Amino acid sequence: MSQVGSAKKRKDANIPIKAKDASATGIAAPRDADLDALVRANKSKKGAVEWDYRIAISIITVLAFITRFWGISHPNEVVFDEVHFGKFASYYLERTYFFDVHPPFGKLLFALMGWFVGYDGKFHFENIGDSYIDNKVPYVAYRAMPALLGALTVPTVFAIMWESGYTLPACILSASLILFDNAHIGQTRLILLDATLVFAMACSLLCYIKFYKLRHQPFGRKWWKWLLLTGFALSCVISTKYVGLFAFVTIGSAVAIDLWDLLDVNRRQGPMSLPEFGRHFFARAIALIIVPFLFYLFWFQVHFAILTRSGPGDDFMTPEFQETLSDNLMTANAVTIDYYDNIQIKHKETSGFLHSHPDKYPLRYDDGRVSSQGQQVTGYPYADANNHWQIIPAVSDDVLGHHVKNFDLVRLRHVVTNTMLLSHDVASPFYPTNQEFTTVPMEDALGDRLNDTLFEIRIENGRVGQEFKSLSGQFKLIHNPSKVAMWTHTTPLPDWAYKQQEINGNKNLAQSSNIWYVDDIPSIPKDSERLVKTERKVKSVPFLKKWFELQRAMFYHNNALTSSHPYASEPFIWPFLLRGVSFWTQNDTRQQIYFLGNPIGWWLASSLLAVYAGIIAADQLSLRRGVDALDERSRSRLYNSTGFFFLAWAMHYLPFYLMGRQLFLHHYLPAHLASALVTGALLEFIFNVEPILDDASMVKGSKKAPKKHLPAREKLAGQNLLTSWAAAGLIITVVIGGWYFFLPLTYGYPGLSVDEVQSRKWLGYDLHFAK
Structure with missing residues (x-):
């Protein structure tokens, strides 16, 4: 697909396309005297039509705010993932360190709203259903932030289409497909x-389109403004969630195609010199890569600057990181080990203790492999003498x-059984490639x-000669002869091991799950000088070092979210809206919030995505056979402008x-927005609103289009526009009907009877109170 090509503000189908708006077709149309005269002649008419757009976007914006804010105080208790993001906002307000797999920007906005209303963050959103009223939480203010952004998304979609010349x-x-979509509404009314x-x-798409429209006026003030705003919008996307990377891929693909076109020596504007091309390349690299990355780092700097106190996120970080936090119990209670x-x-x-028993x-084993029949070494979650x-x-x-x-070489004696920890070249119970851990009697160990009982203490990020301490001294225990790391996991062993954890030797030494720490030293007398605590000073660690550590932890735990969830769904389910997610239920009133899109709108948009692919395939096949069914402008708009929207959909959907x-249904929302843009673009293409004329035939006095033929063309354009209005009106009416029908599931009220719930199970949605 080519990059954005349709980016003019065409005010009516019968108004000629201006040379300065040639980006609407992706064709660089030169300005001439005849065209200028025609533009001046239609200036007053153009201004009148602009008001149609302005009135429409104003009405749509008002409706967006109504649909997002109406009844936002219901329910007055914690709903679904509000337990996470509301909690994170409270931690920010308390300056307590927490860990999350998502970047900080979106969570900082919630904290900012809490700070605006003077909230202290004492409520930690522990459980779904906890009362906001009883705990005096300004939850409406919290919810107002996403509702505001959700409402502004609707006019942004309208502006994207407007700027693209539709x-x-x-x-x-x-805009209506987003305005009256239950999923977009439901997701933006909660924290x-x-x-x-x-x-x-959506802002990144809009800013890039406005930048692309200025491609014939490079390096001007407006050109730089919209290029930098595109970069800022992209930074906000990826600073909210890492799936925001898909927006970078979308814009990056368009930029790459644009730069490729600039290299063409056969450009209509003439060949571009390599130094000039270099300026274009580096301008885009700075604005769309470096600037977003700097903003991305900035939000983490704010994150670290606010979270200065020890908190629930400490356990995810190294002791060195924890030493930068005040009140950290692990580093404060660390004791040197002798x-x-x-x-x-x-x-x-896993929080399992290294354990052994007779x-x-x-x-x-069940698979026929033979063990050493040695003493079992396992992981046990509770305190025990073993x-x-x-x-x-x-x-x-x-x-x-x-x-x-x-880096000391040590041996570990199991106190109760008086045996020595050992690893050897025998396969572990669950992992044939990992070594078994066992113990042997003292006479064998000596x-x-x-050699098989020798282990190396390797402190994480430790220095040579650094003292080994309890709690803060996180370490890997490396078997010296075989160079495997002691490791465990949560899959329980069979009954012969009392369903305790398997301990084995992992050949992948770099794996972060190889890390252990000494939780307690029971043998130290209570009056030992080692237990005397000295005042601990909060240490300082360079920002980039903290940032790299947090990035590693975030990526690791994000990829580890592979466990099953009752409402998780596969990507092939999303375009067809086969199932949703239960957010909240109230048994007494039979009320529920069920996250589900507007089926009418989703099915229409998904169908037209297939139609678009079919049109492209048919056009390519026709061209292969020498049949050219489209004029140049229609094909350029179809491939460039609509193609850009389709590219945005594909880049936000297929990577999943x-x-x-x-994965859950909400992961499809950015792709759904792109599919709504494709739907609007195809409405115009299918009903052929714009007459099939080239630029020359639109100019007064052109030999290709004598003046006397213009009224007929204007009449045809008017008929097509009326047909388009009728089709759009019919579609929007049906979409509103779908929105209204599923409204009780989106807003959480009123409660529905059994028959009413059953009538909404169109595709077997797993709704509550269906019987």
């Missing part, structure tokens, strides 16, 4: 991030009272099997097929 019916139709994401995505201490080792990710591994291990030096000598240090994480 007629008023097409603009109204595209959720998608309103920010979708609005920023040789011959009895310690309890805990896995950071039971043996079975002779054979979690105690004595840390002793690799070579027995007089080291009593000496501190254990980073004899032939001594490559993801392994949990």
Whole structure:
């Protein structure tokens, strides 16, 4: 697909296209005296038609605010994922460090709204259904932020179509598909991030179209303004959710095609020199890559600047990061570990203790593999005497009272059974490629099997000679001979191991789930000097180092969201709206909020996506056979402008097929917005609103179009426009009907009877109170 080509403000079908608006067709049309005269002659008429657009966008904006804000105080309790994003806003207000897989921009907006109304953030949104009224939470102010952005998204869609040069019916139709869509309304009336994401995505499309319209006036003030605003909008998209990367791909694809065209020596404007092309390239690189990245970093800087106190997100970060937070218990309570201490080792990710008991591994596992029949070493989630291990030096000598240090070779003695921890070249119960962990009697550990009991303490981001401490000293235990890391996971072992966690040797040393820490040192006397706490100073870590650490943690945990969810859905379900998501229910009143789009609008938009693909395929096939059924302007608009919208849809939809994480219907909202743009564009194409004429035939005095033929063409344009109005009106009426019918599920009231719920299960939606 080519980049945006249709970007003029065409005010009526019978008004000639101006040379300065040649971007509407993707053709660089030169200005001439005849065309200028015709433009001046139609100046008053053009101004009148502009008011039609302005009145329409004003009405649509008012309706958008009504549909988003109407009844926004209901329900007055926590709904669905408000438990997450409302909680994060409270943590910001309390300056308490938290961890989330999404970038901070959208959450900062909620915190800003809470700060505006003077809220202290004491309520932490712990459970769905908790009362906002009883806890005195300004929840309407919180919800007003996404509602505002959701309402502004509707006129932004209208403006995209307007700036792309489409007629008023097409603009109204595209905006109405968003205005009266239940999914867009439902998602923007709650404390959720998608309103920010979708609005920023729509703004990025609008800003790029306005920038592209100025491509024949490069490096001017307006050219730079809209290019930089495109970059800022893109930064807001990706700073809200990482799926905002799809907006970068969309705009980036259009920019790449634009730059490719600039390299063409056969351009109508003449060939561009390489130095001039370099200026264009670097201008776009700075505005669309560097500027968005700097804004992206800026929001994280704000994030770190606000969250200065220890909080629930500490466990996701390294001890070095935690030392930058005040009141951090892990670093404040850290105790230096000495040789011959009895310690309890805990896995950071699963919170399971390193554990052993006298039971043996079975002779054979279920798959027929043979074990060592050694003593079981497992992970156990509770405090127990069998979690105690004595840390002793690799070579027995007089080291009593000496501190254990980073990279020391140690051995671990299981205190209760007096056996030594060992790993060897025997497959673990669940992972044939990972090594088994077991223990052996002391006589064996001091004899032939001594090397197999040696382990290296490797502190995360630690220095050579750094003291090994409890709590803050997160480490990997590396088996010295085989170089595997001690690792565990949550899949329980069979009954022969009491369904405890498997412990094995992982060959992938870099894996972050290999990290453990010493949770307690039971052998230290209570009057030991090691337990005396000194005043701890909050340390400073360079911003980029903190940012890189947080990025790694965010990407890791985002990709780890693979567990099943009762309302998760696959991408092939979304365009057909086969199922939704239950957000909230009230048993007493039979009220419910069920996240679901307007089926009429979604099915129409999805159908026209297929129609568009069919039109392109048919046109290409016809051209192959020497049949040219379209005029140059219609084909340029079809491929360039509508093609850009279709590209936006594809880039915001198809990548989800490559993801392994949990997916829900709300992930389709940006793609649905793009499909609404395609729908409006195809309305104009199908009803042929614009006469099939080229630029020359529109100019007074042209030999191709004598003046006497213009009235006939104007009449044809008027007939097509009336047909387009009729079709748009019919579609919008049906769409409004669908919106109204599913309104009780979107707004959460009124409650519905069994028959009323059943009548709304069009495709077997899993609605509550259906019986």
